[in-house]
Amino acid sequence: MNLKxxxxxxxxxxxxxxxxxxxxxxxxxxxxxxxxxxxxxxxxKVERVSTQRxxxxxxxxxxxxxxxxxxxxxxxxxxx
Numbered sequence: 001m002n003l004k005x006x007x008x009x010x011x012x013x014x015x016x017x018x019x020x021x022x023x024x025x026x027x028x029x030x031x032x033x034x035x036x037x038x039x040x041x042x043x044x045k046v047e048r049v050s051t052q053r054x055x056x057x058x059x060x061x062x063x064x065x066x067x068x069x070x071x072x073x074x075x076x077x078x079x080x
Contacts, residue, residue, distance in 0.1 A: 007079040015070045021062045044068040
């Protein structure tokens with residue numbers, strides 16, 4: 001599965017205000033697969049995953065557990 005972080009102004013606002021990371025992913029990816037991959041790659045706990053299909057791609061909104069800060073993950077990815 002290919003998770004690619006989105007670094008738009010809206011995505012950065014979600015990181016800061018809602019502790020949510022935003023990724024584009026494969027159209028056939030399930031929420032469970034996305035959750036497992038994020039937890040494995042970034043060593044965090046995911047609270048929930050919401051998805052949306054836009055322009056023939058799937059957008060995943062990954063809300064992290066309160067113990068883990070999305071801004072720390074974004075910094076590791078070079079988004080901040």
